[in-house]
Every structure is written in structure tokens, then in C-alpha cells.
Amino acid sequence: MMTIMAASAAAQTATPSSNLATMASMVGGLILVLLLIFALAFLVKRFNLVPSSNGKMKTLAVTPLGQKEKLVLVEVGEQQYLLGVTPHQINLIDKLEQPLEITPTSFAEQLQKVRSQQ
Numbered sequence: 001m002m003t004i005m006a007a008s009a010a011a012q013t014a015t016p017s018s019n020l021a022t023m024a025s026m027v028g029g030l031i032l033v034l035l036l037i038f039a040l041a042f043l044v045k046r047f048n049l050v051p052s053s054n055g056k057m058k059t060l061a062v063t064p065l066g067q068k069e070k071l072v073l074v075e076v077g078e079q080q081y082l083l084g085v086t087p088h089q090i091n092l093i094d095k096l097e098q099p100l101e102i103t104p105t106s107f108a109e110q111l112q113k114v115r116s117q118q
Helices: 002-046 107-117
Strands: 057-064 070-076 079-085 090-096
Touching: none
Parallel strands: none
Antiparallel strands: 057 070, 070 079, 079 090
């Protein structure tokens, strides 16, 4: 009889602490999910994973030249520009007379073709 009373008393005292543990677990899970959402939003913004939707200016191709230097082919309206980009400045290298048709694998070859024709 004493064991049953001790077990029921232990169950009554464990109920508020188990409710508290359940609540803490839910709040912890909520905080974890919110942190994950903010971390993913930061990564999307940091690495520019969402393409721009304005359609007036497009980056057609990028060719890295070094760790922080690259050639960028940009289309503004119907005109294409070849830009040299470094961490400190952007230089216009050429305004292309004939627009290039870009395929992802042959940007360097097409650029050499255009340069050799000039």
C-alpha cells in the first residue's frame, strides 16, 4: 500500500516538471527552426542565389582570371559589354558590336572568336 501511495505522489510531482520539460522542448525546437530560417535567408542573400527579375540587365557569363579578378559579359537592353572586375574597381574592356549567343560551355571560345575577328 505504501508503494502505491509513493508512486502516485511521485507521479503528481512529476507532472508539472514534465509539462515544463515539454514546453522547454517545444520552445527550443521553435528557436532552432527560426535560426535555421534566418541562416538560410542569409546564405541566399550572401551568395545571390535568387536571380534578378527586372530583365533589363543580365549577367551572361563570368570567367575567373584569378582569385578575385574576373571577366564578366553583361547585357544591358540589346547591347553587350565586356567588363573587367576586381575587388576595387570595374573597368569597361569592350562594347561588343555583335552580340554573342552564349552557351554555358563555350563562352571562352566565342570570346576568342570575336577577338580574332576584330
